[in-house]
Amino acid sequence: MNLIHYVWINLILLYNIYDGIGDKMDKREQYLKIRKEQADKDGVICVCKQVTERRIRKAVREGRRRFISVKQATEAGSACGMCQPIVEDIIKDELNK
Secondary structure, eight states: OOHHHHHHHHHHHHHHHHHSSSOHHHHHHHHHHHHHHHHHHHTEEETTTTEEHHHHHHHHHTTOOSHHHHHHHHOTTSSSOTTHHHHHHHHHHHHTO
């Protein structure tokens, strides 16, 4: 999927969530749940920046060997940082091939 596709999906999700009934926290939780499900389906590792495992592996194959350089190339882990351990595991796995 490309960036335009993600933008449209997110606009549709936001419209559907904010069109419904419920307080703002429930709407936010619904939005985050839908984003997480979408990410799982699409192989996204970094939900904040929508970075896929495939993109991370490609960065490693292109010569990036450390988390910081993969982060600079892909933006994975540059927002909340919760995906850093997963990204590091992918880097190790790709280097061991």
